[in-house]
Structure formats: structure tokens, C-alpha cells
Amino acid sequence: MTAFTPDHCANCDAALPFQPSKNVTLYCTEGCRQTAKVIRKARVAMANGKFFTNPDVRYGVQIALAHALAGGYAGKARRLPPEVKQAVRDQADGVCEQCQEQLGTEIDHIDGDSPELPNLQLLCARCHRAKTDLRMPPATPESRTRIEELWTMRVLVSEPARLCDSEEWNDMSTRLKQERRLRLGHVPKKSHHKILTCEEVTGTAVFGSLVALTLCGTPLRDGVCPTPERHQGDA
Ligand SMILES: [Zn+2]
Ligand SMILES: [Zn+2]
Ligand SMILES: [Zn+2]
Incomplete structure (x- = not known):
């Protein structure tokens, strides 16, 4: 059975509050949205074997899941405009600012989300990963249990346990959002099927x-x- 209850969080079933904006969501929190996204990614990576054959994929899933359970990664807040990225590269002459050896390929926020140049540095993939590992809060027994639970109940099962775990979710969610908008009264019911007399x-x-x-x-x-x-x- 694939779980989904209208007007409840697609990831955790918490009741969703009324949303005054037409920009409705199907999740109770950003953490829940990102959790479901990692579960989908992990299911695909397990199915095609990349989780086992590609360490980058495995690492990406693990980091993203840890972020999601910690409330979600501030991806949108951290997106940088191209001219800022270029300024960071120019400032470092294209070389990793940590090891000063490798080619710098990734732009790192030194501390927090500030998009100002003094808070940005150019790193190579290895140095960036080392820093991320260092900064990752140690898994608490609760988060470890939560990860194991998600893994056994939602990743290692052949049929998706929840609708938001399914590969078709991105297509389905458009319709589900539209239905929620209708229930919330944001969209007038279409009347063109009605036959005028x-x-x-x-x-x-x-x-x-x-x-x-x-x-x-x-x-x-x-x-x-x-x-x-x-x-x-x-x-
Ligand atoms: Zn939720
Ligand atoms: Zn480096
Ligand atoms: Zn008539």
C-alpha cells in the first residue's frame, strides 16, 4: 500500500495547516521535503547499483539525508549568481585555497549562509568533502535509529511505501498541489464543462x-x- 493522505505531509503524515498562498506545499517542513527527495534518490541509486559502485553517489545520499534530518540544507539561500562565483575563482587564481595544490572546483561558504565574498572560498573536491565531514554534527542515537528506520521501511522495499518515494512523484505532485489549491479555495472550479441553457x-x-x-x-x-x-x- 502506498501511503498518501490529502492535506497531510507526504513524508510524515502530519496535518498540513491552511496555506493562504496559492503556492501550496505537500510537506509540513523543508526537512520533510528534503527527506522524501533523498529517499527517492537512494531508491534509484540502490536499484541501478550506483549506491554500491559509485562512492560519490553513496556519499551524496548520506550527506543529504543527514542534512534533511537536521531540518534541511539551505540550498536556495546558498545559490550564488555566476558573477559572484567568477569573482571567487578569480580571487583564488583557480587554485584550492585550502591545500594550495589542487585545482579549485567548488565554492564553499566559510561559515553560515552569507553570500559576501569574504565568506566564500574556492576549494578542491577533496578539501571540500573533508570540511563537510568535519562540520557534520555527529549522529545522535536518535538520528541513527531514524536513518535505519527510513532505510529499512522506505529504501530497501521494492514497492514505494509512500507516494512521495515513487519515481513518478514529481509528475504526480503537480496534480496533487492543484487538487489541494482547489480544496483550499484558491482556484475557482472550472466552469467550461457546464452546459449553459x-x-x-x-x-x-x-x-x-x-x-x-x-x-x-x-x-x-x-x-x-x-x-x-x-x-x-x-x-
Ligand atoms: Zn512532514
Ligand atoms: Zn584542496
Ligand atoms: Zn430557447
Whole structure:
């Protein structure tokens, strides 16, 4: 059975509050959104074997899961414009600012999310990874249990346990968001399937200037009453 309850978090089932904006979400927190994203990524990496054959993939999944369980990585806040990235590269002459040996390929926030040049440095992949490992808070017994739980219940199962674990989630979520918007009253129900009857349109629109009519109430065909002979009054 694939779990999903409308108006509840797709990842943890917590009830979602009313959202006043049309920009609705299907998760209760950023951490839940990122957890589901890592689960999907991990399921794909297990299925195609890359989790075992490619250390970068395995490392990426582990780091992303740790971030997600810690409340989510501030990816959006940390995105840098191209001209800032170029300034960091120029400042370091393209060389890793840590080991001063390797080619610098990754831009690192020295501390916190500030996008200002003094807080940015150019690192090689190895130095960047070493720093990330060092900064990663040590796994608490609770987070270890949580990771094991997610792994056995959601990654190592052939059928997705939750709808948000499925590979089709990204396509499905568009429709699910639209349905949630409808339930929250953000989008007026579409009315173009409704068949207008002769009575429901104004006499002016259908019969030009002849409005002194008693209309018959027959469903319109191509916007025009099929039975004008039933109208009473001057035609
Ligand atoms: Zn949640
Ligand atoms: Zn380096
Ligand atoms: Zn009519």
C-alpha cells in the first residue's frame, strides 16, 4: 500500500495547516521535503547499483539525508549568481585555497549562509568533502535509529511505501498541489464543462437586441438556442 493522505505531509503524515498562498506545499517542513527527495534518490541509486559502485553517489545520499534530518540544507539561500562565483575563482587564481595544490572546483561558504565574498572560498573536491565531514554534527542515537528506520521501511522495499518515494512523484505532485489549491479555495472550479441553457444567457448575447423574450431553457448548441420557435415574444 502506498501511503498518501490529502492535506497531510507526504513524508510524515502530519496535518498540513491552511496555506493562504496559492503556492501550496505537500510537506509540513523543508526537512520533510528534503527527506522524501533523498529517499527517492537512494531508491534509484540502490536499484541501478550506483549506491554500491559509485562512492560519490553513496556519499551524496548520506550527506543529504543527514542534512534533511537536521531540518534541511539551505540550498536556495546558498545559490550564488555566476558573477559572484567568477569573482571567487578569480580571487583564488583557480587554485584550492585550502591545500594550495589542487585545482579549485567548488565554492564553499566559510561559515553560515552569507553570500559576501569574504565568506566564500574556492576549494578542491577533496578539501571540500573533508570540511563537510568535519562540520557534520555527529549522529545522535536518535538520528541513527531514524536513518535505519527510513532505510529499512522506505529504501530497501521494492514497492514505494509512500507516494512521495515513487519515481513518478514529481509528475504526480503537480496534480496533487492543484487538487489541494482547489480544496483550499484558491482556484475557482472550472466552469467550461457546464452546459449553459437558453435561460442562463442574456437575451442580448444570444439574440442581438431582441431582449423582450421569454426564453425556453433548452441547453444551448454552439452558444445558440436550438429551439427559438419555443420563445415567446417579438422575434
Ligand atoms: Zn512532514
Ligand atoms: Zn584542496
Ligand atoms: Zn430557447
